[in-house]
Amino acid sequence: MKHFAKLIRTIDSTNKTNEKVNALAEYFNIANDSDKLWAIAILSHRRPKRPVNTTLLREWATEQSGIPLWLFEESYHIVGDLAETIALILPKTTKESDKSLSQVIAEIISLREMDDASKKAYLHENWMNMSYYERFIFNKIITGGFRIGVSQKLMTRALSKSTGIDEDILAYKLMGDWTPVSTTYTQLIEEENPSDYLSKPYPFYLAYAVEDGFQESMGEISNWSFEHKWDGIRAQVILRNNEVFVWSRGEELVTDKYPEFQRFLDHIPNGTVLDGEILPFPDGRIGDFRDLQTRIGRKNISKNLLAKTPVILVAYDLLEWQGEDIRNKPFSFRRKILDAMIAKLNSESIGLFLSSTMRFEKWESAAEERKRSREKRSEGLMIKRIDSSYQVGRKKGDWWKWKVDPFTIDAVLTYAMRGHGRRANLYTDYTFGLWDNGELVTFAKAYSGLTDKELREIDAWIKKNTLERFGPVRSVTPHHVFEIAFEGIAKSSRHKSGVATRFPRILRWRRDKKIDEANTLSDLKDLIPK
Amino acid sequence: MKHPLLVFNEKGIYCQQADVYIDAWRAVDKCIVTHGHSDHSRWGHKRYITHRRNVPIIKHRLGDITVTPKEWNETFTINGVTFSLHPAGHITGSSQVRVEYKGEVWVFTGDYKVEDDGLAETFEPIKCQTFITECTFGLPAFKWEPQADVFTDINNWWATNKAEARTSVLFGYSLGKAQRLIKHLDTSIGKIYTHGAVEKMTQVIRAEYDLPPTELITRDSKKEDIAGNIVIAPPSAHGGIWIRKMLPYVTATASGWMAFRGARRRRAMDKGFVLSDHADWDGLLSAIKETGCEKVITTHGYTDIFSRYLREELGYDARTEKTQYEGELNEIETEKEEEA
Incomplete structure (x- = not known):
């Protein structure tokens, strides 16, 4: 625990990626195998199940601090992070934990089985025997969501530095649904064990968004293949050894959520890995992303739901064929096999579609096609270099996304809430309203899109122009107009405005506009596709 | 009802009996200034009264002003009201203001910290009935290391x-x-x-x-x-x-x-x-206790939360008054430090 706490403290004390990598590599050099394995697990968001619910956690921390519960809640609103709040408000100690990271986690796991009184006693004793950083980490492990400015990529780089194993190979080894309970450091990192690879996906290759005027630097347009960019769940469907495995981009094994793909088994040979998009397909046509949300959240997929919102796979790449990893072959080669395979099948009857490739002679023609995106239910175009290999992670150069311009509308700031994490203590989460019969009706919440300077300015304004406070939320005088962008729009009975928007965010602060120049709710409704 | 000794009006903290302001945020005729930070010593007052060691600081910041220097504990009386300045420990030359009239004593802290920082004159607890305190860091999440x-x-x-x-x-x-x-x-x-x-x-x-x-x-x-x-x-x-x-x-x-x-x-x-010139949670509570006061007015910081705690948990007659002081906010939140 001491070493891990020191590591997190060091990472917390620098903004420089190289220093973070060095500190991590140093940790991997000195820690024992079980600590290393847990460190890797935690930093790749594989945490033990939460042994105590947060309500009890707050109560017990509050009790030990001798403060009233409401004061804890107020502090939590301001600090913005539960683990950090608890670490801060507990009485100070000068102690350090003498347990190892893996021992602490083993205890946290066994805590699940204990009764509440024993859980409480355990926490009270351990909180008072840890340094501030140990306490913070301990709480983070218990509450989950270990986000501390170390991405999985950065951790993989450090591990590569420490072990000498290639970064891409490590990324591959670290994928899948292993836990430190089901494997060991040696098995996971050091050993070559082909049977482990049965369900393993490949790291996804992700595209960068193009910038304005990108066409200039792309060279010959004949080097590029175009497709529509589908708005669903990025997924790999793996067929090996007469089994189907479905992985989402978040490295989550989601096979059970999409039983439709079991049909692939009778039609597609073993040793095939498809990369594509899972899309909702109600009434025989591509649906809205919101249809898919009814599927994402469910553990048990009822017959009813399957019938109402079936899904399909729109395949756009082939990563493995006849048991061979073909990611290093050119895109055109991979597509040739994929297209031929699908052509031979009556594939649409089993829910497998092909993302058609297009070639253009002029950028203007590509732009014309991009304009048709919304009617084709896509969110723009993908541009892929025809001889590109399938790379690991987000890399610039060979794959680009050229999204359609978002919808935009001018709305009035009506409520503000304190942010979390990096933005704790600043009012950064905003609610916006549109005019409807002389009243402002809430239509969206948004928080990203302002510069730090603008954030501080609007934060100061909010603090001075508060009408009412409701816990962490303040209503403010309607005064500022913001241009809000969003990706999708649909009717909704769940929203007061009757409209749901997808991924709303602030595009710009319209200081030039007065509130009576903001848009109306009926302007917004006009944007809903007919 | 008797008029309170100090009131909070649109210009600052005002003593009507003496017709004098403390740390006014708008220009006034006569103003007692606790310390040199810009949210406490504004430009434009006709006369300033402050501790001797704060004089060069505010003269540097505000230019040619009319200022009367005072010593620690030196009393001065205006229309029956007795004032004196006492170290606040916030920065060099920073004061608390003690105000006494007909046996009633109020203290305004300005900004303060209780730990001796080896440079600013150490905070001195003053007995009073009403204590007007900042609470920039008035949350139990703030606990300073020595x-x-x-x-x-x-x-x-x-x-x-x-x-x-x-x-x-x-x-x-x-x-x-x-x-x-x-x-x-x-x-x-x-x-x-x-x-x-x-x-x-x-x-x-x-x-x-x-x-x-x-x-x-x-x-x-x-x-x-x-x-x-x-x-x-x-x-x-x-x-x-x-x-x-x-x-x-x-x-x-x-x-x-x-x-x-x-x-x-x-x-x-x-x-x-983590290094502040303001009192932390324990510092605020100990400072309040040492004054022996019954009434507490919180001015800037987590005022509502802090005064609720004082009322509900410690039984003080505590309330909040709105001011334009910023505490340590400008240290991280704003870009507007003046070119000194």
Whole structure:
């Protein structure tokens, strides 16, 4: 625990990626195998199940601090992070934990089985025997969501530095649904064990968004293949050894959520890995992303739901064929096999579609096609270099996304809430309203899109122009107009405005506009596709 | 109902009986000023009354003003109301104001901290019935480490950076925090360089206080001379082109807000040292207790939360008054430090 706490403290004390990598590599050099394995697990968001619910956690921390519960809640609103709040408000100690990271986690796991009184006693004793950083980490492990400015990529780089194993190979080894309970450091990192690879996906290759005027630097347009960019769940469907495995981009094994793909088994040979998009397909046509949300959240997929919102796979790449990893072959080669395979099948009857490739002679023609995106239910175009290999992670150069311009509308700031994490203590989460019969009706919440300077300015304004406070939320005088962008729009009975928007965010602060120049709710409704 | 001894009006804290303001935020005829930070000593009053050691500071900031200096504990009476100034421990020359009229005693703290920082005159608890207190850090999440421990960390950080051939750039408000940092830096490690705003204020304060030598960074300063040393700069200098002269450098901020990981990450600082010139949670509670007061008025900071705690948990007659004081906010949140 001491070493891990020191590591997190060091990472917390620098903004420089190289220093973070060095500190991590140093940790991997000195820690024992079980600590290393847990460190890797935690930093790749594989945490033990939460042994105590947060309500009890707050109560017990509050009790030990001798403060009233409401004061804890107020502090939590301001600090913005539960683990950090608890670490801060507990009485100070000068102690350090003498347990190892893996021992602490083993205890946290066994805590699940204990009764509440024993859980409480355990926490009270351990909180008072840890340094501030140990306490913070301990709480983070218990509450989950270990986000501390170390991405999985950065951790993989450090591990590569420490072990000498290639970064891409490590990324591959670290994928899948292993836990430190089901494997060991040696098995996971050091050993070559082909049977482990049965369900393993490949790291996804992700595209960068193009910038304005990108066409200039792309060279010959004949080097590029175009497709529509589908708005669903990025997924790999793996067929090996007469089994189907479905992985989402978040490295989550989601096979059970999409039983439709079991049909692939009778039609597609073993040793095939498809990369594509899972899309909702109600009434025989591509649906809205919101249809898919009814599927994402469910553990048990009822017959009813399957019938109402079936899904399909729109395949756009082939990563493995006849048991061979073909990611290093050119895109055109991979597509040739994929297209031929699908052509031979009556594939649409089993829910497998092909993302058609297009070639253009002029950028203007590509732009014309991009304009048709919304009617084709896509969110723009993908541009892929025809001889590109399938790379690991987000890399610039060979794959680009050229999204359609978002919808935009001018709305009035009506409520503000304190942010979390990096933005704790600043009012950064905003609610916006549109005019409807002389009243402002809430239509969206948004928080990203302002510069730090603008954030501080609007934060100061909010603090001075508060009408009412409701816990962490303040209503403010309607005064500022913001241009809000969003990706999708649909009717909704769940929203007061009757409209749901997808991924709303602030595009710009319209200081030039007065509130009576903001848009109306009926302007917004006009944007809903007919 | 009797008129309260001090009221909060649209211009500041006002004593009607004496017709005098304390730390007014609009221009008034006569104003007692607790200390030199700009949210407490505004420009434009006809007459200023402040502690002798604050005089050069506010003259430096406000220019040619009419000011009457006072000593600690020196009483002065205006229309039957007796005033006196007492150390607040916030920065050099910072005062609390004691106001007495017909046996009734009120104390206004201005900004304060209870720990002796080795530079500012140490906070002195004053008995009173009504205590008007700031509560910039009035949450139990704020608990400061002893100053000696924080400076051990700061000096170790500097020494480590120097060993790695990097310059340490440490940000703190140019009045108060900067001099406190300068006072306790270990000059056996290297030299202390300053940004212009810090250097000017440090020179003003040097007249009355003993501080280690500092060197202003000018256009002619050589990059290789600065390398490995420490630079003290106001928060507004972060992100400007000025800092490029310090490459390769490591940045840190010394502020109470650094207790929160989020605040440090938002400022894109490498390192945050939790060091404040305001009282922490325990400091506020102990200060209130020592006054023996019955009534508490909270002025700036987490006022509503803090006064609720005082009422509900400790049984004080506590309430909040709206003011325009900013506490330590400008140390991290705003860019508007004046060019001193």
